[in-house]
Amino acid sequence: MKQNFTVRQGALDGVEAFLSVARHRSFRKAAAELGVTPSAISQAVRTLEARVGTALFIRTTRSVGLSEAGERFLSRAKPAFEELVAASEVARDLGQRPAGLLRLTVPRAVVPILLEPLIATFCQAYPEIEVEIAASAELVDLAAGGFDAGVRLGQFIAADMVAVRLSPPFPFVVVSSPEYLRRRGTPERIDDLRQHACLRMRRSNGSIAPWSFVNGNKPIEAMVSGPLIAHDFPTILAAAAEGMGLAQVPGPIAAGLVEAGKLVRVLEPFAPTGPGVFLYYPSRHQTMPKLRAFIDHVKGRAGAANKTRSRMDDKRTRGTKMR
Structure with missing residues (x-):
């Protein structure tokens, strides 16, 4: 007993x-x-x-x-x-200085795009903080899992969390290899997906995610089918690059393969825009110095990136006026 x-x-x-x-x-x-x-x-x-x-x-x-x-x-x-x-x-x-182990839960897809540059400069700036990254597509309970913070797409973050933007909003794009499109043709309308192999994602709750689109101002969800179901975007993206079918993924993670010519965007007029990627954590009142240092580092990098983009936009604007 x-x-x-x-x-x-x-x-x-x-x-x-x-x-x-x-x-x-x-x-x-x-x-x-x-x-x-x-x-x-x-x-x-x-x-x-x-x-x-x-x-x-x-x-x-x-x-x-x-x-x-x-x-x-x-x-x-x-x-x-x-x-x-x-x-x-x-x-x-x-509780008084930035030190100790900072544990983050993040989707695998954002590690090379967003976190690797941040983590490298953060560890240089704060040598007394160790960073542990648990890469997982699952929506983790931060407190139960012993995590200080998480990184997720904005639409999946609970309303009671404090969120700090890591990326601007971006489209969810449908991509495919040129070889697949030569074999199966290029879809021009959402309904054309019925005749295509679509690579799908299983959510952490067990359901298979529908593909989301917009037609004008009207949101549309399409139930698709295909030969592969995966639990993360990198797996789906790699399968699409191998010619297995079409994939719908966040635009930034497909950008490199699109620029290299290994993937092609399709159905672009119907691509929905997501809110972007955010760092999230439970409460400002419970924030330890190690997490506060990371949040300030994220905001500092975001501010520098915004200034760089603004200068580039100004240069492009001046160049257009001169022409």
């Missing part, structure tokens, strides 16, 4: 006073060390002795010594109390 063990309220009361008296063999010196009156120290020790159920000190008018029970109590209480003090100092240290 399972038993419930609890620490009695006030079980540690008087222990610090006892240890100080035991160290100095004096109630007066213990009081001076702890910054209280001798009578307060005496009362704390008497309360502890009453709770323990035996005398811990042998007192005379000239000296203070430990009883046998006091000696045994000291041998167990001293190292335990020192461990408690050390634990408090370690926790306080982590």
